[in-house]
Amino acid sequence: MPDLSHGATDADVAAVNSLRSAVMRLGRRLKHQRVDETLSPTEMSVLGTLATCGSATPGELARKEHVQPPSMTRIVALLEAKGLVRLEPHPADRRQKVVTQTEQAETMLEESRRKRNAWLATLAEGLDDEEWAKLRAAAPVLEKLAHLQ
Amino acid sequence: MPDLSHGATDADVAAVNSLRSAVMRLGRRLKHQRVDETLSPTEMSVLGTLATCGSATPGELARKEHVQPPSMTRIVALLEAKGLVRLEPHPADRRQKVVTQTEQAETMLEESRRKRNAWLATLAEGLDDEEWAKLRAAAPVLEKLAHLQ
DNA sequence: TATTGTTATACTCTATAACTATA
DNA sequence: TATAGTTATAGAGTATAACAATA
16 A cells, blocks of 8 residues: 555556546446447446345445446336346335346356457457456456445 | 467456456446546546647547547537647648647646545555555556557 | 435436538 | 548436435
């Protein structure tokens, strides 16, 4: 961790600038290089969360994805309409709902994983071993960063 | 580089999934944690590019930021209206224009760099030395990735 | 009274299509 | 005929505000 009590170094600031710029640009690319044309990036991200968490309430999903509750309402409704999630009443709190992914979603995720290999291949061609390793090492840190605070 | 000629390994695919999800989520956070409320992420990114490249044509900027030419027209117009860039005729080709950042933009970037330290500080509190190092190592690779192909 | 989720609405950003001017 | 940039328009995704139901 950089010594921020006395101000960040120029190199730290530069790294953050670079990181931010790259994340924004990469985000725009990813938006277009969807493996599944019928799902938005956030919808995919929600399915990914449900695949690991099992199930969650709309409020929990909104906090995880860093969107506002009304946005998650819409996203969950779209996923439900596509048959990818199931909405059930919360067992303990009748205000809340429980969102679970369907078997169809699992099948779809497996399929999209195969499709992703093509994009991965073109990606990897432009990176050497070392760069690839750096990317893999940073992936979990980026995930942590996205969830911090 | 992973052995993609015979298909990517599960670990490679998992890394890409994780990366994509993190980039999307982080991108949404960055959208809201703007250091300058009056500039969109892409506007900031364009200024960052101009700060390093010196000057560029709208077409070049569109390709770098991965937006379509009409979008860059709008972005450049907004930056010009804010007095942050100057538009001049291209010396050799009268179809093109040259976009250059103003002194005001440099002042603003310096100011925003100071503001960014606050966000950097809260960020760094949640990361240890090792994680921070991984992030710094990956930043240039992410930039490369954003520009590939 | 606070919290969960929804409805209604508006905004921001970007894209596509069609156009103008220049090469 | 091709290219750089613009104008006009539409769409996707998200936010805010106001509301209903439950805690």
